[in-house]
Amino acid sequence: MDKDGPNHAILVVDDDATNLRMLQEILKPLYKVYAAPSGDRALAFLENRVPDMILLDVEMPVMSGYELIKRLKDDARFSSIPVLFLTAQEGRDKEEQALHLGAVDYILKPITTGVVRARVNLHIELEDYRKRLETLVSEKTEKLRLTQDSILDILANVTAWRDSGTGGHIDRTTAYTRLVVEGLAQKNDPEYDIPPQYREHIIKSSKLHDIGKVAVSDNILLKPGRLTPEEFAEIKKHTTFGAQMIDDAIRDLGDDSSFLHVAREIVISHHEWWNGGGYPNGLAGSDIPISGRVMAVSDIYDSLTSERPYKGPMTHEEAMDIIYKETGVHFDPNMIKLLEDTFPLFKEIAAALN
Ligand SMILES: [Fe+2]
Structure with missing residues (x-):
């Protein structure tokens, strides 16, 4: 966070109003937090704004968290948003299923301030790092392309000038x-x-x-x-x-x-x-x-x-x-x-x- 306030936006999706409020309270000092009480509302939100991260409850009526993440990963506009699952269900298979569907991590309920902030912060930093690396690679690639082009021009001129x-x-x-x-x-x-x-x-x-x-x-x-x-x-x-x-x-x-x-x-x-x-x-x-x-x-x-x-x-x-x-x-x-x-x-x- 810089002196102007939080830069990163986080969308929290949970059908439980208490959980939703709690997560907002935990994250508000550090991020811009948006809340959606269902998968449908989350998709509607995404039409207007792409957040830096989504915290997603697994167990929701109508559209489960699994269903929502599948929809997100199938849509090029949203597929690169990191998703963290919130799950009360313990057991390896649930965690594995979430990760298999493309979640970057999961947080077990009941949530605590320290764990939520640490996990969210870790993945926000990783995502920032990935984006910086991506920009760096494309800048370097472009520079390399320009260098190759100028070497080609020099070689072409060698032939032309001599001929x-x-x-x-x-x-x-x-x-x-x-x-x-x-x-x-x-x-x-x-x-x-x-x-x-x-x-x-x-x-x-x-x-x-x-x-x-x-x-x-x-x-x-x-x-x-x-x-x-x-x-x-x-x-x-x-x-x-x-x-x-x-x-x-x-x-x-x-x-x-x-x-x-x-x-x-x-x-x-x-x-x-x-x-x-x-x-x-x-x-x-x-x-x-x-x-x-x-x-x-x-x-x-x-x-x-x-x-x-x-x-x-x-x-x-x-x-x-x-x-x-x-x-x-x-x-x-x-x-x-x-x-x-x-x-x-x-x-x-x-x-x-x-
Ligand atoms: Fe020739």
Whole structure:
């Protein structure tokens, strides 16, 4: 309790008016105490206010304490309120039943001031501690997420700066990738069942799709003219170089590496073609991971609509003509069909981020 008075609210539920009054008297100096003479009245009270704890009499007419706690535990709004049973019935089975139903503790009647205050105080403190821990864990998790995101951005910038000198390609392809996975998720097509976590992993790791380019020599990566077949063969290795870089991290992280597995999928498969004519593994059709098929669409659309040393940018319509022409050859035809109403949104991203 602080100087402004009691902070925690306790609901006492007991059909016996004397007991109810007694419990109020015992707890009033320390907590805000509310009283309900039946299970129904307790449920009505809960509609307006969620207390920090409930003291619940087991033996009540109409709705017993057991019945009430079952209702509370089945309702997400109330299931985490700690419940302490008040019971006059002695015997292990009654205590066990109460605890089994989710009560945190029980107090045997006849009650005494010292026991009631000590038990209530203990569980209020435990509950406060649990809540503080929960907040702390979610704050730390959020901080960790932000740190991971910034490391990802740094890595993405390393690739981008070395390759084209700007992060524009990465920002745009990430935005297209987001549109594609969200567009596919809306269609609820069983072939493209992309659970939310896989979706997030695809969006985030799309930033790393060309990470392997840092291992390709400058002479080839930055060559202004046409590449010889040998040089192109070197460029193609950015997929396997990237996968090798991620493999090391996967080995270190073990089971916690689901994000990196998706990143690896994208890195190694974003140049595979639907007809098997891509690289590095010549995968075809649905053997190409969904993430790689998604990345292929974002990556190629951006290449077509961006300015390069050797070409001007295509319009959205010209780029879409090529993508439709390459559907079934380079791109997954079913995926392209499902994305018909997503593609117009690409145009807006291209205009905003180019
Ligand atoms: Fe690439």
